[in-house]
Structure formats: structure tokens, C-alpha cells
Amino acid sequence: MTRPDPGAGAEQGTGRGQDSRPEREQEPTEGPPAAFYLHPAASLHDTGWNHPEHQGRLRSLASTVGKDMMALFGRVEQSEPPLAPEGALERVHTEAYLATLRDASAEAEASGSLRELDPETRISGASWEAVLGSSGAVCHAIDEILAGHRANAFVAARPPGHHALADRGMGFCLVNHVAVGARHALATGAGIGKVAIVDWDLHHGNGTDAIFTADPDVFYLSLHEWPQFPGTGASTERGIGAGEGTTLNVPLPAGTGYTTYRRVFVEGLERMFDAFSPDLILVSAGYDTLRADPLGSFELEPSHFHELTRLLVERAPHPDRIVAVLEGGYAPRPTGEAVVATLRALAGIPLEDPGGR
Numbered sequence: 001m002t003r004p005d006p007g008a009g010a011e012q013g014t015g016r017g018q019d020s021r022p023e024r025e026q027e028p029t030e031g032p033p034a035a036f037y038l039h040p041a042a043s044l045h046d047t048g049w050n051h052p053e054h055q056g057r058l059r060s061l062a063s064t065v066g067k068d069m070m071a072l073f074g075r076v077e078q079s080e081p082p083l084a085p086e087g088a089l090e091r092v093h094t095e096a097y098l099a100t101l102r103d104a105s106a107e108a109e110a111s112g113s114l115r116e117l118d119p120e121t122r123i124s125g126a127s128w129e130a131v132l133g134s135s136g137a138v139c140h141a142i143d144e145i146l147a148g149h150r151a152n153a154f155v156a157a158r159p160p161g162h163h164a165l166a167d168r169g170m171g172f173c174l175v176n177h178v179a180v181g182a183r184h185a186l187a188t189g190a191g192i193g194k195v196a197i198v199d200w201d202l203h204h205g206n207g208t209d210a211i212f213t214a215d216p217d218v219f220y221l222s223l224h225e226w227p228q229f230p231g232t233g234a235s236t237e238r239g240i241g242a243g244e245g246t247t248l249n250v251p252l253p254a255g256t257g258y259t260t261y262r263r264v265f266v267e268g269l270e271r272m273f274d275a276f277s278p279d280l281i282l283v284s285a286g287y288d289t290l291r292a293d294p295l296g297s298f299e300l301e302p303s304h305f306h307e308l309t310r311l312l313v314e315r316a317p318h319p320d321r322i323v324a325v326l327e328g329g330y331a332p333r334p335t336g337e338a339v340v341a342t343l344r345a346l347a348g349i350p351l352e353d354p355g356g357r
């Protein structure tokens with residue numbers, strides 16, 4: 001079950017790295033490739049160019065990842081995902097809210113102008129297909145991984161999802177793709193009884209937290225800037241009822257740098273894995289923690305996401321069942337570089353290896 005990790009031996013000798021052999025000579029026995037998914041409609045969701053979550057984010061990301069994909073041919077594969085299966089969004093969101101969203105998108109399409117749930121959460125004619133395509137990509141990634149066709153995946157979703165509540169979008173988010181994926185896996189995945197969601201976006205994923213706060217089968221771990229939008233995510237918020245103890249919120253002050261972030265990230269993972277053994281891990285992979293980001297004040301660099309991802313892979317009970325899903329990240333070029341770092345670590349490829357070999 002353990003994936004080859006060619007980078008582990010050369011870096012800090014933690015976890016699986018200590019028993020890894022020179023896997024690069026073992027090409028014939030390597031497992032399936034990792035995957036990168038981006039539904040074309042996600043790029044078309046339009047918020048206006050004056051909005052930080054604009055169409056250029058995914059165009060830039062796709063360009064940066066596309067250049068790396070050429071070098072990694074065969075070890076990371078890209079294919080167009082299908083729209084979300086029937087009923088997948090309804091496992092998370094109310095039918096009334098989804099009808100509102102679908103109608104608003106149709107109205108925007110007919111009128112040629114944007115609609116708003118609130119001044120910063122906008123809906124265009126392409127938004128309905130964008131949410132179906134992005135949630136569909138997450139469900140498809142999970143299906144492909146559980147079928148053994150892929151080992152780990154990155155989904156370039158748009159609009160982001162982790163602020164979306166069951167009955168309301170907010171904070172640029174319309175549909176909670178990670179929540180849709182978790183419920184899809186629990187409902188349809190053979191042998192999937194527990195799912196962990198690791199949220200490394202700068203902001204607290206209030207939507208994801210609320211959706212699973214009473215659910216003992218979904219662990220939600222979030223590191224986030226505090227105080228910041230949306231104002232939730234205190235360390236005392238640890239889940240309720242049967243879900244008490246399966247939420248771990250770690251607020252961090254403005255200006256947090258990588259040394260502190262890495263230490264707290266590892267502590268969070270170890271607390272989670274001590275209490276909970278997930279069959280699948282989803283990552284709310286936001287990149288607004290980057291130093292270059294205009295909305296946040298953390299000081300991470302794109303390359304740090306290779307090690308953060310590796311630290312997660314090394315500790316995961318199933319290190320080949322991880323799906324990272326794009327959330328925030330509003331400095332397009334550094335975000336693309338950080339996605340490449342994440343994707344390479346998910347595929348077990350060193351960051352500094354230009355050919356992926």
C-alpha cells in the first residue's frame with residue numbers, strides 16, 4: 001500500500017522515508033500515476049476582473065502546471081472530468097439553495113450580467129456548470145483512486161468551496177466541493193467509512209466545519225489566520241454531539257512564517273491521526289498563505305507546499321488516497337508554482353527534479 005517516495009531518502013528522515021529503498025530503479029513495480037483535473041467550465045466562472053477570485057487564476061495555474069506536466073509525462077496524468085453525478089450536490093446542499101443558484105446562473109446567462117449572493121460572492125452564466133464540473137472532478141478523482149486507476153490527485157476547482165454552507169454561499173464560494181466529495185465517498189466508496197479533510201487555506205473553512213461539525217465520520221482539521229474572515233474557527237470549536245472531537249481548529253496570528261507553520265501543521269496531523277484513521281483524505285488546498293498573496297499575511301513560499309504535502313503523505317494511513325482541491329490563492333503565478341509543488345509531492349516526485357526522474 002505504501003507508495004514509492006523517491007524524495008524521502010534525500011530529505012529529513014521521517015516516517016516512511018527510513019524504510020524506502022532506491023525506488024527509481026523499480027519503475028516496473030510502481031503504482032498508478034497521480035492525476036490532475038480541471039473542468040473547462042471552472043475557468044469560465046466570471047466574477048469580473050476587479051475581483052480577486054477572477055478568471056485569470058485558473059488560466060495562469062493551467063499554464064504553469066501544463067509546462068510541468070510535459071516534464072512529468074506518465075507519472076501525472078490529466079484528463080477532463082465529468083460533471084457531478086446526479087444527487088451528489090444534494091448530499092450537502094439544500095434543494096432550495098441549489099435551485100436559487102441554478103436560477104441565478106440562468107438569469108445571468110440570459111441577461112449577460114452578473115448576479116450576487118452578496119457583494120463579493122458573484123454568479124455568472126457559467127457558474128452552474130463550473131460548480132457541477134468542479135464538484136464532479138472531485139467525485140471523479142475519488143472514484144478513480146478507489147478503483148486503483150490513480151494514486152492521489154489534484155483538482156483545480158473554481159469557484160472555491162470551503163466557505164459554502166448547506167443553504168448559503170459566501171466568501172466567493174457557491175458549492176462546497178470538498179464536502180460533496182466527502183459525502184460522495186462515504187455514500188458510494190467501498191470500504192470508505194471515515195474521511196479526513198485537511199484545510200490549509202489561509203481562511204477558516206466555516207462551511208466545511210459547520211457541515212460536518214456533528215459528524216463523527218469526517219474529521220476536519222484547519223490551520224488559519226486569526227482574526228480574519230469569516231471570524232469562525234476558534235480552538236474551542238471542536239465539534240458537537242457525536243462529532244465532538246472530530247474538529248480541530250488551529251488559529252494562527254498574522255505574520256506566521258514557515259517554521260511555525262510547519263511545526264503546528266505536524267502537530268495538527270499527529271493529533272488528528274492519533275484520534276482518527278481515515279480511509280481517504282481530502283485537502284482544502286488554498287494558497288492564500290503565500291507571502292505574495294494580497295488577501296493574507298502569512299509568509300509561506302511555493303516550495304514549502306512540497307514538504308507540507310510530503311509530511312501529510314508520510315503520515316496518511318492510505319498514502320495513495322489523497323485528493324487536494326484548490327480553494328483560495330490570489331497571487332496567480334506563485335499559486336501555480338505551489339500547485340506544482342503539491343502535485344509533485346502527491347506523485348512522489350522531488351521538487352528539484354526538472355524531468356521528474
Ligand SMILES: [Zn+2]
Pocket residue numbers: 201202203286288327328329
Ligand atoms: Zn482563503
